[in-house]
Amino acid sequence: MSRPVFVSVLLEMSASGARHPLAITWEDGSRYEITRSLYVGRRAARSAGSGECWLCRIAGRDIPLYYSPLSGRWWMDGKGDPEPAPAAEPYKRVKDRDYKPAGQ
Amino acid sequence: MKDRVILHVDQNSFYASVEMLRQPSLKTVPCAVAGDPANRHGIVLAKNRLAKRAGIKTGETIWQAKQKCPQLILVPPDYRSYLHFSRLARALYCEYTDRVEPFGIDECWMDLTGCPDHDGFAVAEQLRARVKEELGLTVSVGVSWNKIYAKLGSDLKKPDATTVISRDNYPCIVYSRPVEDLLYVGHATYRKLRRVGIRTIGQLVAAGPHFLRTMFGIVGLSLYSFAAGLDTTPVASSGREIPVKSVGNSITTRHDLYTEQDIKAVTYMLTESVSSRLRDAGMAARTVQVSLRDYQLYNIERQAPLPLPSQLCSEIAPEAFKLIMANFRQGQWIRSLGVRACNLIPLSKLNQESFLPQEKRRQAVWRLENTIDSLRGRYGGLAVRRGILLADRSLTGHDIKNENVIHPIGFFGP
Numbered sequence: 001m002s003r004p005v006f007v008s009v010l011l012e013m014s015a016s017g018a019r020h021p022l023a024i025t026w027e028d029g030s031r032y033e034i035t036r037s038l039y040v041g042r043r044a045a046r047s048a049g050s051g052e053c054w055l056c057r058i059a060g061r062d063i064p065l066y067y068s069p070l071s072g073r074w075w076m077d078g079k080g081d082p083e084p085a086p087a088a089e090p091y092k093r094v095k096d097r098d099y100k101p102a103g104q
Numbered sequence: 105m106k107d108r109v110i111l112h113v114d115q116n117s118f119y120a121s122v123e124m125l126r127q128p129s130l131k132t133v134p135c136a137v138a139g140d141p142a143n144r145h146g147i148v149l150a151k152n153r154l155a156k157r158a159g160i161k162t163g164e165t166i167w168q169a170k171q172k173c174p175q176l177i178l179v180p181p182d183y184r185s186y187l188h189f190s191r192l193a194r195a196l197y198c199e200y201t202d203r204v205e206p207f208g209i210d211e212c213w214m215d216l217t218g219c220p221d222h223d224g225f226a227v228a229e230q231l232r233a234r235v236k237e238e239l240g241l242t243v244s245v246g247v248s249w250n251k252i253y254a255k256l257g258s259d260l261k262k263p264d265a266t267t268v269i270s271r272d273n274y275p276c277i278v279y280s281r282p283v284e285d286l287l288y289v290g291h292a293t294y295r296k297l298r299r300v301g302i303r304t305i306g307q308l309v310a311a312g313p314h315f316l317r318t319m320f321g322i323v324g325l326s327l328y329s330f331a332a333g334l335d336t337t338p339v340a341s342s343g344r345e346i347p348v349k350s351v352g353n354s355i356t357t358r359h360d361l362y363t364e365q366d367i368k369a370v371t372y373m374l375t376e377s378v379s380s381r382l383r384d385a386g387m388a389a390r391t392v393q394v395s396l397r398d399y400q401l402y403n404i405e406r407q408a409p410l411p412l413p414s415q416l417c418s419e420i421a422p423e424a425f426k427l428i429m430a431n432f433r434q435g436q437w438i439r440s441l442g443v444r445a446c447n448l449i450p451l452s453k454l455n456q457e458s459f460l461p462q463e464k465r466r467q468a469v470w471r472l473e474n475t476i477d478s479l480r481g482r483y484g485g486l487a488v489r490r491g492i493l494l495a496d497r498s499l500t501g502h503d504i505k506n507e508n509v510i511h512p513i514g515f516f517g518p
Contacts, residue, residue, distance in 0.1 A: 042192070044240025048128045070188050085129040088177050091170040 002047040005078035009065070021054055021065055024076070032058045037065075047077040107271065109216040109224040110339060112246040112254035113197060113231060115190075116263035118210035119150035122189055123179045125240045134158050135177040138166050144356050144439070149181055153263075192239055198342055200227055205340040211258075213251050215339035224248075228266040236264070250335045253278060255287055274333060279306030286330055293320070293327070305331050348385050352393070353377045353505075354442025358498045360399050361438040368425055369492045369500050374443040375421035376490070377504035380477050382415040382445055386452070389413065389445030392420055394427045397440040406431050413449055418469055420445060480505075 010023040018039070025031045036057040043053035043064065051068035067074050115121065119137040124130045134155035139145025146166040158173035169176055190209045197204045203215035216222045221230075224247035235243050242264035246257025249271070256278060257267035269277055283305055284294045296319065302308050308316075308331040316324030329335050353374045361367050371394075382389060393407035408427050414420055424443045432438065476488050485503030493500040 042238040044125070044237060049126055050238065050240035070185055082129050083127075085127070085133045085135070086177060088133075088175045090174070091167050 001081045002077045003080050003082040004045065004047040004049060004075045006073050006075045007065075009074045019054075019067075021056055021074075024056075024058075024065065024074075027078075034058055034065075038062075040064075045075070045077055047075070048082065049075070106217075107249035109222050110248055110251055110254045111214040111216065111224060111228055111231075112248075112251065112258040113193075113212050113214065113243050114245075114255075114258040114262075115193060115210040115235075116242045116244055117150045117152060117156075118190075118241075119181060119186055120152045120155075120179075121150075121241050122182075122186055124152060126185075130177065130179070133177050134160070134173050134175065135179060136160060136169060137181050138169075138178045140180060141166055143358050189239060189241065193235060193241070193243075194342075196234060196238065197231070200231070202341055203339040204342040207255075211255075213254065213339045225266065225268050228268075232264060232266060248274075248333075250333055251337055251339065252287055252330045252335045253333055256281065256285060259285065275306070278331075278333070279304060279309065281305050283308050283331075286327075288327070288330065296320070348387060348448060350393075350444055350446035350448065351378050351381045351385065351387070351389070352442060352444030352446075353381075354395060354440060354444075355502065355504065356397075356440040357438070361441065361499075364429070365492075365495060366499060367428060367432065367438065367441070369495060370441050371425045371428060371443060372417070372421050372490055373493055373500045373502065373504060374441065375417050375424055378443055378445050379415055379417040379420055379473065380480075380505055382448075383474065383477060385448075386450060387448040388415045388451050389420065389448055391445070391447035392423050392427065393444040393446055394424050394431075395440075395442035395444070396428065396431060396438050398436045399439045401439070402436075404431060407446070409447075415445075415451065416466070416469055416473055418473070419466075 005027050007024045007026060009021050012020040012022055014020065021034050021037050023031055023033050034056040038055045040053050040055055042050065043066070044050040045053075045064070045066050049066065049068060051066040051070075054065045054067075055062045056065045057063075063076060065074060065076055120135065123135070123137055130152065132154075134152065134157075136148045136151040136155050138148050148160060148162055148164045148166065148169050150162060151160050155169075155173065155176060158176070160169045160172055160176065166178065186209060194204060194206060194212060197212055197214050200221055201214050201216050201219045205213045207213065216224060216227060221227050228245040228247050232243055232245060235241055244258050244262045244264060245266045246254040246260070246269065247266065248254040248257055248269040253269045253274065257269045260267045260277070267277075281304060283289055283297055283302055286305055286308070289297070297303075297308065300311075300319070302311060308327065311328075313325055313328040316328050318324070320327060326335075355370065355374065357370060361370060389410060390413045391407055391409050393405060395403065395405045397403050406427050408423060410419065410423055412419070420443075428441070479488050485505055486501070
């Protein structure tokens with residue numbers, strides 16, 4: 001199983017608008033340099049979500065880094081279980097008819 | 105003439121899929137996307153496969169769904185991300201052809217006739233793989249030579265599958281399907297057809313156009329052509345501007361409306377959006393239409409002509425309010441209210457200068473409302489509001505114009 005790990009990214013924006021990630025900071029605070037990055041278009045992540053994807057060479061391995069324009073966040077596939085589904089809540093009736101407008 | 109190649113692409117339980125993409129653990133539990141019961145939008149909008157297996161249906165109220173499946177997990181809808189994924193998928197379809205006609209947020213027809221990639225099945229398989237790899241969602245695709253069969257095909261195998269309905273296999277695939285699978289056979293038509301013993305599409309075709317004409321009038325003929333695969337409706341081009349025929353907004357309010365003041369406030373709130381959208385479109389309305397739904401879900405619609413063609417809130421809203429009050433009976437509390445401007449004409453036909461004092465006043469109001477529009481455009485829809493809207497903010501704290509989502513138009517088009 002894998003879970004999404006949101007990372008902070010040091011990004012270089014070129015004059016033409018292309019983005020090159022240069023380094024990432026993992027959730028535990030350790031920083032990794034990206035020696036080479038390749039934009040591969042939109043991809044669904046193994047952990048969760050889908051977004052724009054860069055293959056980043058970190059310590060000799062090509063690892064996908066994702067960016068979602070919707071949330072503006074960057075993430076990678078991390079090891080471990082994804083967060084569990086929320087527990088179901090019992091149904092609570094909303095008593096809308098109890099409403100009385102002011103002055104009545 | 106060679107047959108057309110038409111694909112219908114349907115994103116499987118779209119809202120739920122997007123939620124599961126974001127939170128994969130939802131795949132392991134029955135889950136449904138449902139509106140907010142506090143705002144009385146508490147119905148199931150989409151559900152995943154486990155919830156479907158528990159018997160949950162789209163459109164059910166939350167309490168019904170919870171009775172069937174107490175461990176059901178409810179997720180609030182996030183229309184922004186659904187629209188985002190819908191746009192991405194549509195952009196992907198547009199790489200294959202320029203004729204991509206959306207039908208709602210999650211369905212599209214594509215016409216591949218005359219395109220370099222015109223092998224329907226190959227494109228369908230490629231699309232399925234690409235949507236899965238690039239967006240992380242699944243689609244089911246129907247391939248046929250007309251839009252109706254393509255849609256039918258995409259409904260046959262779900263999720264993530266391709267169904268080809270060709271000239272060779274259509275009698276054995278289509279004719280045995282129940283008649284309600286056909287597009288535009290709704291509840292009323294279904295009941296009528298059952299009464300004469302028509303249960304499958306094959307029986308509908310066998311009944312023949314003459315019989316259906318006597319039963320349904322002109323609609324019977326189109327039903328026949330839908331069922332027999334004779335439909336020739338083109339797939340609209342993706343860049344086509346749909347001419348505006350009417351502009352309307354409606355809302356299910358947070359609580360039932362039973363005072364004149366509440367009704368007036370909601371009417372003005374809706375009309376502000378309608379008139380502002382009319383101004384954006386450069387149209388003026390000659391008729392105003394209101395729709396009311398009471399707390400027993402009984403619907404009525406009424407319309408009245410406007411004294412002068414108008415795009416002004418201060419002229420449309422009083423007419424709409426008058427119309428509502430004329431049809432509102434005490435004790436019949438209003439649950440949902442809609443205001444629609446129809447019978448539109450372009451404003452360019454109207455702009456004759458007049459020196460009558462009355463007309464001068466109208467011009468001044470028009471300038472005022474335009475100014476308010478631009479203020480709202482700059483500072484948000486709630487920047488300038490009418491005093492009447494401030495009495496009960498739970499009812500009227502909506503930015504109707506910007507929350508507005510245009511729903512799919514009918515198959516027959518404008």
